[in-house]
Amino acid sequence: MKSQEIRSKFLEFFQNKSHSIVPSAPMVVKDDPTLMFTNAGMNQFKEFFLGNGTPTSRRIADTQKCLRVSGKHNDLEEVGKDTYHHTMFEMLGNWSFGDYFKKEAIHWAWELLTEVYKLNKEDLYVSVFEGSEEEDLPVDQEALDLWKAIVPEDRIIYGNKKDNFWEMGDQGPCGPSSEIHIDLRSAEEKAKTPGRDLVNNDHPLVVEIWNLVFIQFNRKADGSLEKLPEKHVDTGMGFERLCMALQGVKSNYDTDVFTPLIKKISEVTTSEYGKSEETDIAIRVIADHVRAVSFAIADGQLPGSTGAGYVIRRILRRAIRYGFTFLNQKEAFVYKLVKTLASQMGEAFPELRSQQNLITNVIREEENSFLRTLDQGLVLLDQIMQESKDKKVSGQKAFELYDTFGFPIDLTALILSEKGYSLDQKEFEAELQKQKDRSRNASKVTSGDWQVVKEAETEGFVGYDSLEAEVEIL
Ligand code: ATP
Ligand code: MG
Ligand code: MG
Ligand code: MG
Numbered sequence: 001m002k003s004q005e006i007r008s009k010f011l012e013f014f015q016n017k018s019h020s021i022v023p024s025a026p027m028v029v030k031d032d033p034t035l036m037f038t039n040a041g042m043n044q045f046k047e048f049f050l051g052n053g054t055p056t057s058r059r060i061a062d063t064q065k066c067l068r069v070s071g072k073h074n075d076l077e078e079v080g081k082d083t084y085h086h087t088m089f090e091m092l093g094n095w096s097f098g099d100y101f102k103k104e105a106i107h108w109a110w111e112l113l114t115e116v117y118k119l120n121k122e123d124l125y126v127s128v129f130e131g132s133e134e135e136d137l138p139v140d141q142e143a144l145d146l147w148k149a150i151v152p153e154d155r156i157i158y159g160n161k162k163d164n165f166w167e168m169g170d171q172g173p174c175g176p177s178s179e180i181h182i183d184l185r186s187a188e189e190k191a192k193t194p195g196r197d198l199v200n201n202d203h204p205l206v207v208e209i210w211n212l213v214f215i216q217f218n219r220k221a222d223g224s225l226e227k228l229p230e231k232h233v234d235t236g237m238g239f240e241r242l243c244m245a246l247q248g249v250k251s252n253y254d255t256d257v258f259t260p261l262i263k264k265i266s267e268v269t270t271s272e273y274g275k276s277e278e279t280d281i282a283i284r285v286i287a288d289h290v291r292a293v294s295f296a297i298a299d300g301q302l303p304g305s306t307g308a309g310y311v312i313r314r315i316l317r318r319a320i321r322y323g324f325t326f327l328n329q330k331e332a333f334v335y336k337l338v339k340t341l342a343s344q345m346g347e348a349f350p351e352l353r354s355q356q357n358l359i360t361n362v363i364r365e366e367e368n369s370f371l372r373t374l375d376q377g378l379v380l381l382d383q384i385m386q387e388s389k390d391k392k393v394s395g396q397k398a399f400e401l402y403d404t405f406g407f408p409i410d411l412t413a414l415i416l417s418e419k420g421y422s423l424d425q426k427e428f429e430a431e432l433q434k435q436k437d438r439s440r441n442a443s444k445v446t447s448g449d450w451q452v453v454k455e456a457e458t459e460g461f462v463g464y465d466s467l468e469a470e471v472e473i474l
Contacts, residue, residue, distance in 0.1 A: 003243045003257045006117070007063055007348060010092045010237075013112050014061035017104075019094060024349075027065040027088065028301040028308050036308050037067040041093030042213075042234045048097050049173040049215060049232060058099035063239060063348070064091045065295055069311060080285035080322075083251035084207050087315060088292035090239035098230035102178075105212050105233045106146045109180060113210075117246055123183045125199050125206075126151055129165055129176035130158035135225060140164075140176040143214065147178065157181075157199055166213045166234075173215045173228065180210040182245050205250060210237040253284050257344070261287040264340040269327040282326035289319035290337045290363075291345075297359045298351040303366050316363065317370050321408050324374065332367035335360050370406075377407030378415075385421055395427025402428075403435065 001009075011021050025044035029035050035043065041064040048055050067088050068075045078085035096105070113119045126147050129140040139158070147156055159179070167174035183195035184205040198206040215232040217225040243255040253262060265283050266273050273283050293303070296312045303313035316334065323329035338360045346353035384397050393416055401407040409428060416423050 001117075001246050003239075003247075003255060004347065006243055006246055007090070007092070007239065009116055010112070011061060011063070013108075013116055014059075014094045017059070017108060019059040019061040020057035022060055022062045024062060024064045024090075026299040027067050027295050028299045036070060036311065038064060039066050039068050039071070039073045040064070041066070041091045041236045042095070045095060045097070045234075046168070049168065049234075055095075055097050058097045059095065060097075061094040062092075064093060065349070066091050067292055067296070069292075069315065079288050080281045082202075083204050083253055083284070084238075084241055084244070086240060086252070086288050086291070088288070088295055092237040092239050092242070094233070094235050096233035098232060101231050101233060102142050102214050103146055105214070105235060106143065106150070106178065109210055109212060109235070110150055113180065117242075119182065119245060121151070122155075123195070123245075124151070125155045125157055125181040125183065125196055127157040127159040127164055127177075127179045127181070127199070129178075130160060132161045132165070135161070137176075137225075140178070140214075143176065143178045154194075155196065157196055159200075163200055166211075166215075167219060171219050171221055173232070174217050174219050174225070175213060175215040175231075177211055177213040179208050179212070181206060181208050182241075184245060184250065207241055208238075209241050209245065210235065253287060258287055260340050260344045261290065261337060264337050268333050268336050269323065269329055271327045278326055282322040285322045286319045286327075286334065286337075289315050290334055290341060293319070293334075293363065294338055294341055294352060294359045295349070297362050298349070298355045302362055313366065316366055317406070317408075320367055320370050321411065324371075325411055325414060330371070332364050332371065334367055335364035338363060373406055374411075377401060377405045377411075380405065381407070381412060381415060385416070385419065388421065391421045393421055393423050395424040395429070395431055398423055398428045399431035399435075402432075 015021055025038055027038050029038055029043070038044070041062065042049070044064070045055065045060070047053050065088065068085075069087050075085040076087060079087050094105075094108070113124065114121050128144045128147060129137075131137050131139040144156070164177050164179070165174065166177050181195075181199045183190060183198070184207075185195070185203075189205075195206055200208070213234040213236075215234055216228055218228050219225055240252040240255060240257050243257055244250070244252050247255050249255055252258060262273050262283060265271075265286055269283075271279050271283065273280060293312055293316045296308075297303075301308050301312055303309055303316055305313070319334055320329075323333060338356060342352040342356045342359075346356075352359070380401060384393055384401070385391075388394075388397075393412075398409060398412050401412060402409050413423050413425070
């Protein structure tokens with residue numbers, strides 16, 4: 001099944017269950033000072049859960065463009081190294097606002113996966129909230145009974161508060177969740193280790209595909225929980241992971257969501273995919289990052305020097321740097337991938353097609369200017385090497401290069417080691433830490449899905465900039 005069909009089958013399925021299908025909200029959030037990027041399907045419905053306003057329909061479904069590079073959800077370091085976390089991905093979701101609850105949510109999820117998509121039932125594991133003594137909450141018996149009627153008990157996993165209890169923030173709506181995980185390993189591997197032992201264990205072929213959240217409590221300011229008068233359902237399914245499962249491949253990057261891009265990257269950079277781990281990681285990082293950056297620009301967020309624009313700039317620079325270091329790309333190349341992306345994703349997201357020229361031009365400009373920076377950095381690094389004693393470069397110097405010229409530290413380290421120089425990494429880390437402490441003191445750390453901006457703080461609130469310190473994209 002092609003990805004296009006997988007996406008529309010999801011929407012059709014919920015439309016047939018009386019859901020209104022709504023468009024994805026923009027990935028770049030413009031009107032919420034507490035959130036820079038959409039990181040889950042439910043973001044655009046936050047106000048409904050908080051009881052501010054009513055949705056046009058009590059049942060809604062969509063596919064949402066998400067970006068997870070900051071705050072509670074920061075998957076950046078995983079991207080490219082693993083095969084199932086992206087910065088930008090689509091989250092398929094269905095919602096009930098005070099309408100249906102656990103029974104329908106669970107039955108429909110199962111029906112869709114096993115009857116419409118025809119996934120192998122034996123490959124699916126489900127999790128249920130085990131309860132919490134601290135919160136004085138019992139096991140989620142309702143969900144457990146529903147699942148027991150569908151799957152054998154050895155495929156039900158009991159999850160703790162961390163994995164199976166969702167909260168919007170320090171206060172507000174929350175509730176237990178049930179996740180669906182899939183085991184895509186070979187029969188031989190399955191015989192050796194039961195899939196249930198690998199759930200939530202970072203195994204690339206035993207992955208979480210769908211999270212069903214049952215919002216039934218409100219966390220009050222004093223930390224206590226009260227029952228909500230209206231119960232809600234909030235679900236999120238990773239589209240690219242679903243495609244991996246349905247297309248019988250072992251990596252999101254081997255699905256047709258990514259293969260045209262991977263092919264194009266190989267062609268443009270003359271590097272073969274699947275030959276060496278280092279090259280493969282670079283190719284995956286570039287395939288991932290060009291999506292994040294292109295979707296952001298299509299949403300109107302250009303790379304820039306502050307806030308969301310700065311995050312986008314650094315994601316693009318990261319892609320350029322991987323190309324520069326591992327694929328020997330000394331000239332702009334990322335912009336050449338936009339056309340492929342637009343033709344692959346443009347039907348579902350027409351903004352990619354209508355903005356294709358803008359995206360291409362902006363990326364090319366950014367690339368050229370960063371490559372100039374890299375060139376200048378290389379000259380300075382040469383000087384530093386000449387001035388250094390005993391082929392030793394101080395962390396302080398490397399930090400200056402990084403901080404003032406945006407010259408990436410891993411590149412510095414690579415060049416130095418190639419030329420037989422040593423770098424005081426510890427000193428560099430210390431300098432970096434000092435800088436982080438400085439900016440952290442000037443900002444607030446986000447730990448929930450939303451940062452709660454207290455009234456006193458909104459005065460002189462510096463907006464997105466304050467979140468910048470958290471985005472650790474070197
Ligand atoms: P994981 O445990 O794999 O990091 P999660 O629990 O953080 O996922 P949720 O917040 O529950 O993810 O999001 C709902 C679904 O979105 C997940 O079940 C998964 O299929 C998908 N998903 C989450 N993060 C990513 C990502 N970085 N890239 C692609 N898909 C993702
Ligand atoms: Mg995660
Ligand atoms: Mg998870
Ligand atoms: Mg989850």
